[in-house]
Ligand code: IMP
């Protein structure tokens with residue numbers, strides 16, 4: 001079995017930097033939601049590493065739920081269509097919902113997810129994204145909490161994949177260009 005980790009060209013954000021930033025975000029979110037009814041919704045699969053670290057760093061209670069969506073095929077460009085592969089189990093009505101996303105790229109995925117959840121009447125709705133690639137934005141969308149801004153490069157690790165690989169890398173990295181095989 002080939003070791004796909006050898007395709008990582010360099011580290012963009014270290015595990016230590018991620019841990020530090022998660023502590024800061026968790027403090028801010030804990031303060032903002034102290035008197036609220038927090039329901040964190042993870043957008044699978046990319047957000048899972050970030051969200052599980054973030055929720056454990058909070059000093060308030062939260063409930064969690066997940067939905068699985070995709071706006072990609074196996075390639076790396078977003079299409080405008082949202083494909084709901086798994087919906088929420090919980091009714092969001094009355095909850096202060098915080099959507100956790102891995103990365104905001106074109107914004108297509110999150111704006112569709114946001115629209116869908118808003119239509120179900122939560123008490124409030126905010127978004128936390130681990131990464132933001134602002135130069136790639138196609139849709140106007142506001143994020144309430146951001147981990148890091150990243151340049152226009154395809155990144156992997158800490159939940160983020162390329163063709164379902166690299167999600168369990170403990171840091172955020174960039175792949176060697178030849179890895180993409182012209183699919184970017
Ligand atoms: P958007 O709809 O273009 O904003 O894309 C959002 C989704 O695309 C994210 O939730 C990721 O799953 C995926 N994505 C966007 N950029 C990257 C990247 O650099 N690496 C890995 N996945 C990415």
Ligand code: MG
Nearest residue numbers: 046072160161
């Ligand atoms: Mg993905």
